[in-house]
Amino acid sequence: MQLKLLSRLHTKLILLAAMVCFVSIANYRGVAAQERTIDSMYLEIDKKYQIPEDWSVLPFELEDPYRRVKNGPILTNVIHKANVEWISRWIADPKSVVPNAKMPDLGLEFDEIKAVIAYLGSIAEEGTKVKWDNYLLKREDDMTDEEYDNMDQVFQMGKGVWSRARCTICHPIKGLGGNVGVGPDLGKIVTKINRDWLHGWLTNTKKHFPDTMMAQFRFSDEEIRGLAEYIMRDTQFMPEEEDGEEEGAAQKPVEEVKVLTKAEYDSIKGDNALIFKGKTIIEKARCFVCHDIKGLSELMPVVENKREGLEGFEKVLYDIRCLTCHTIRKKGGTYAPNLTEAGTKMKMDWEKEFLKAPDIIRPLSQQMPKFNLSEDDASLATGFMEKYLLNKQLPSDVFVNEKPTAEIVEAGKNLFYSKGCNACHADGVKGGGVVGPNLGTVGDRLQPAYMFHHLKNPTAVNPRAIEPNYGFSDQDIKMLVGFLVDHVKGKEGN
Ligand code: HEC
Numbered sequence: 472m473q474l475k476l477l478s479r480l481h482t483k484l485i486l487l488a489a490m491v492c493f494v495s496i497a498n499y500r501g502v503a504a505q506e507r508t509i510d511s512m513y514l515e516i517d518k519k520y521q522i523p524e525d526w527s528v529l530p531f532e533l534e535d536p537y538r539r540v541k542n543g544p545i546l547t548n549v550i551h552k553a554n555v556e557w558i559s560r561w562i563a564d565p566k567s568v569v570p571n572a573k574m575p576d577l578g579l580e581f582d583e584i585k586a587v588i589a590y591l592g593s594i595a596e597e598g599t600k601v602k603w604d605n606y607l608l609k610r611e612d613d614m615t616d617e618e619y620d621n622m623d624q625v626f627q628m629g630k631g632v633w634s635r636a637r638c639t640i641c642h643p644i645k646g647l648g649g650n651v652g653v654g655p656d657l658g659k660i661v662t663k664i665n666r667d668w669l670h671g672w673l674t675n676t677k678k679h680f681p682d683t684m685m686a687q688f689r690f691s692d693e694e695i696r697g698l699a700e701y702i703m704r705d706t707q708f709m710p711e712e713e714d715g716e717e718e719g720a721a722q723k724p725v726e727e728v729k730v731l732t733k734a735e736y737d738s739i740k741g742d743n744a745l746i747f748k749g750k751t752i753i754e755k756a757r758c759f760v761c762h763d764i765k766g767l768s769e770l771m772p773v774v775e776n777k778r779e780g781l782e783g784f785e786k787v788l789y790d791i792r793c794l795t796c797h798t799i800r801k802k803g804g805t806y807a808p809n810l811t812e813a814g815t816k817m818k819m820d821w822e823k824e825f826l827k828a829p830d831i832i833r834p835l836s837q838q839m840p841k842f843n844l845s846e847d848d849a850s851l852a853t854g855f856m857e858k859y860l861l862n863k864q865l866p867s868d869v870f871v872n873e874k875p876t877a878e879i880v881e882a883g884k885n886l887f888y889s890k891g892c893n894a895c896h897a898d899g900v901k902g903g904g905v906v907g908p909n910l911g912t913v914g915d916r917l918q919p920a921y922m923f924h925h926l927k928n929p930t931a932v933n934p935r936a937i938e939p940n941y942g943f944s945d946q947d948i949k950m951l952v953g954f955l956v957d958h959v960k961g962k963e964g965n
């Protein structure tokens with residue numbers, strides 16, 4: 472082992488561990504409060520997390536998926552997930568295996584990696600077997616015509632599920648996509664995983680990795696089988712053919728890394744001395760700073776997240792991991808619209824339908840996946856937003872109980888076109904720009920008070936908004952809002 476490298480790494484990892492402890496102490500500060508003088512640094516942190524006065528107190532604490540204690544998956548059963556060849560390449564050099572890997576190269580040598588894998592094999596629990604129709608396990612060339620047609624049906628169904636689920640919103644494929652910035656590149660995933668594991672993962676991600684940032688889609692078993700067929704068979708999930716004849720394909724001299732084969736693994740897997748060596752190496756390399764590993768996790772402070780018995784919207788949030796994409800009160804991701812004031816912004820009838828079957832709001836490729844949320848899930852979400860995710864300072868009296876008059880609508884229309892709002896917004900079927908949301912049925916979607924607030928100062932709602940602040944008078948805004956409120960289904964701006 473390269474000792475220097477390891478000791479440098481060691482210091483880094485101790486620092487990391489110290490940070491983790493610090494975070495957990497900070498979290499538990501409230502619980503263990505005692506008489507003591509408070510460091511100014513803590514006060515700073517406190518200020519940052521204080522709830523603004525006009526926010527109501529939530530019935531549970533929001534969990535930020537980006538602040539999980541261990542960023543790597545649990546390794547206890549990794550041997551059932553990934554094949555040993557893949558694992559050995561991965562530990563030797565993660566970035567050469569998955570382009571967007573986060574795990575550092577730990578500088579282990581082949582013999583050490585072999586021992587580590589022997590240890591990982593020794594701690595695995597019994598794997599689960601899934602029953603597949605036999606023909607699905609055949610190579611395409613070996614199928615009868617009928618089998619091929621049947622397989623193709625399953626495959627096509629899975630392809631549809633894949634695109635509606637918008638998996639590529641989180642996962643890049645060979646470097647393309649993955650705008651949320653969280654999932655591993657799936658461009659060579661067939662070289663890593665197997666059908667049984669994939670079935671288990673899509674059925675219940677949290678069982679494999681309770682802290683995962685991946686959404687638990689509400690798939691049926693049939694849909695999962697379709698997805699598995701698609702992922703295990705479509706070429707986009709396979710390494711590219713290495714044909715050197717292609718134009719200008721500069722032959723990179725491939726440095727042959729030594730890889731643990733299945734055969735060699737089978738010959739060493741019960742070797743107790745090697746298993747013990749592997750455990751020692753894992754301790755020294757501090758793998759458990761980022762991974763839960765059976766037999767070693769006790770070396771780290773245990774930070775438990777209580778997830779059993781979650782109910783209501785808290786469970787929906789945890790299952791779907793809404794906060795991997797959305798922010799609520801400074802927690803979560805920034806890829807999707809901030810939901811902190813969703814209850815003041817949106818009309819809940821519209822919102823409920825949207826959650827069950829998301830439609831395109833913003834034309835520029837940013838669409839919410841279809842999670843197959845049930846009526847109950849959707850009601851829990853809207854109920855929560857309506858009650859807690861509010862901006863209590865908004866004027867709530869614009870057109871709530873009155874319909875805008877024809878004069879107001881007409882005046883608003885004139886303003887809309889004379890100010891060039893249509894440069895960025897489509898006015899329903901009349902067309903227009905695609906930079907902002909299509910406003911065709913905005914009257915069904917947004918509450919008038921929110922539109923008023925938005926038009927008064929677009930950047931107050933979204934600091935990154937590119938919509939100009941026109942400096943409208945309240946009267947102008949009332950006309951514009953009147954015009955927009957009139958944009959409902961069936962009228963669509965006409
Ligand atoms: C600094 C944090 C860190 C350390 C230390 C670390 N890993 Fe990882 N590891 C990760 C992350 C993050 C992933 C998830 C994949 C990625 O990098 O995006 C990962 C993935 C893995 C995987 C694939 C797991 C899966 O479910 O696909 C294996 C195997 C693995 N690590 C083994 C090890 C071993 C063995 C060590 C110690 C020698 C180690 N790791 C040390 C962060 C770390």
Ligand code: HEC
Binds near residue numbers: 655660682686792
């Ligand atoms: C909200 C973002 C998100 C979405 C949407 C998403 N994933 Fe994931 N997925 C992740 C993350 C993140 C991981 C890695 C585990 C972790 O770090 O939590 C992952 C892991 C995986 C893995 C294991 C990959 C590996 O190398 O370990 C597979 C396979 C997978 N996802 C398939 C899918 C499929 C199929 C879909 C669509 C049905 C999907 N994902 C949708 C975020 C997402």
Ligand code: HEC
Binds near residue numbers: 796
């Ligand atoms: C994989 C990322 C992702 C996840 C996870 C996710 N969303 Fe979304 N969501 C989006 C995107 C992207 C949009 C913007 C859609 C558009 O403009 O067409 C969106 C839009 C919305 C909107 C409309 C917001 C607005 O201001 O227009 C609501 C409400 C919403 N999501 C709620 C939820 C809830 C509740 C969950 C969890 C049950 C959730 N989302 C999970 C990506 C996600």
Ligand code: HEC
Binds near residue numbers: 907922933
């Ligand atoms: C330079 C482009 C641009 C112009 C001009 C513009 N907007 Fe916007 N507008 C946007 C963008 C981008 C958003 C989306 C913000 C977001 O995604 O949350 C937006 C959001 C909105 C919304 C809220 C929609 C929602 O779902 O959050 C309304 C209402 C709106 N604009 C009305 C108008 C009106 C009325 C005008 C003219 C007075 C106008 N806009 C001019 C770019 C523009």
